[in-house]
Amino acid sequence: MVKWIPVLLILLAGGAHADSLRLEVPRMRPVVGEMVPVTLRGEYTSRIALEALTFPNSEDYDWMQLARDQWRDEEIGGRTVRVFERRIAVFPRKAGPLEIGPVTHRLTVVRPDTLREPLDVTAPPVRLDVAPFPAEGTPLAAHGLTVEDTLSAAPGALRDGETLVRRVTLTADGALPHLLPPRPAMREPWLISFAAPERREMRPSPTGPVTTVVWEWHLRPKTGEPGVLQGVSIPWFDTLAREMRSAEIAAIPFGYASFRDNRTGAGGLSGGQAGVALLALAAGVVAGLMVVVAGLSPRRREDAWRNLRRLLPFDPTRRALKRAIRHGDLPAVRRAAERYLHRRRELGLPVSGRETAALDAVLYGRTGAAPGVGADKAATALFRHG
Incomplete structure (x- = not known):
């Protein structure tokens, strides 16, 4: 045993x-x-x-x-x-x-x-x-990395006062939550930005952890002036290909549609709108000149008004003369011509003194009138000076 x-x-x-x-x-x-x-x-x-x-x-x-x-x-x-x-x-x-x-x-x-x-x-x-991580920053290594970028509206054509909600979801296969990068800043001088709290979640799988991080921003332009919100690059190491890659959060245009429409539609103003704009501009210029002239001495003020009237493109006596010529009423033409020439002499503009000679010959039968000169040519001669 x-x-x-x-x-x-x-x-x-x-x-x-x-x-x-x-x-x-x-x-x-x-x-x-x-x-x-x-x-x-x-x-x-x-x-x-x-x-x-x-x-x-x-x-x-x-x-x-x-x-x-x-x-x-x-x-x-x-x-x-x-x-x-x-x-x-x-x-x-x-x-x-x-x-x-x-x-x-x-x-x-x-x-x-x-x-x-x-x-x-x-x-x-x-x-x-x-081995050392082949890049600076957070050592993000994964089997795969995807970026999902969703926008609540077209960022370059927002309604006035509208806030854009941007949500970016980053999903990494084979990485822990704390190895994913921090939320990038979305700031521009022309942008109002509010960031919601980020969400990080991880679930195990037979091939490794699957980590998801969600970033959300509420964005609104300060003035509506168009701008570009710059993109963000996220470097990561692809463990399958054994090389560095880059995931991109794309750049997006940003601004109110009304600002763009106003800028591109300036040439599309109606005739009435353009006229009102020009009148407003002219009224502003005249008002400014009146303030300046009011501070001058009487003599210098009179000279200033004369020079201002000479510079103005609008001549009511000339328009009245042309209207009388179109109607063919020679006595009315003669009266309008007198007012027109009187204004030119008053403003110191050149006047020869012979502007009404042909017209007077037609009206009053004066001698010395050029033969064959009709009423139209006599009236046209009123605009020849010097």
Whole structure:
């Protein structure tokens, strides 16, 4: 009987050695912030009553569990083995050598004599070399990054007083929430901007965490003058392509539609509107000149008024003369001509004194009139001076 004791001890030792735990990490050289998938795999032949496993924290990495623990039976080496798996995502915080583990699985097992006893199974540590993040700023590394930009209205054609609501949703596959960048500032000197509180959410998935951040702004131009709200570039490391990429929040035009319509529609004013505008301008100029002239001495004031009347393009006596010529009433033409010439002499404008000679010859039959001179030509001669 004694000779069987060593055999039993060997069998028990073999059964104990069959319980194992290891850390499985793919062959890779991650960059700072990149997700490293880690699988804890235990293979047990003992009957397990209770178990507890805590993944160790470290100042060198962040980590999260991706899915619930899995227990299943597998055939290994011709015998049935109880397999335990836990999937972990590790995110290095700095460049250089990284050690993960050791990890201990604390078990309570049931022996053949029905007694329970504790059993600690430990996975030895694994080591990785972490590369620096290939850009400045937040080390954002992900399998994929998408930007969704929604606007409540056309930003370049807002109604007067309208506020634009802009919502940008950033979704990163394989990144933790705190590794996504902070909300960018949307400020311009001509813009009133209010930012709503941001929302960051994360959900685990078999391939890694999916993180979403939502930024919302309420934007309104101060004056309505058109402007451009500059775009924002978000650099990130594509862990599948192993290269840097850039996600863009696009630039958008901004302003009230009424400002644009007023600016482009200046040439489309109706005749009445244009006339009113010109009259208002002329009235303003005349009013200003009147203020200046009122402060002069009587003689200088008279000279100033004379010079002002000479500069004005509007001559009521000339218009009256042309109207009389069109009607063909020669006596009326003669009277209008006298008023026209009197005004020119009063203003010091050139007058030859022979403007009415042809007209007087036609009207009064004076001698010396040029032969063949009709009433139309005699009236036209009134506008020849000097």
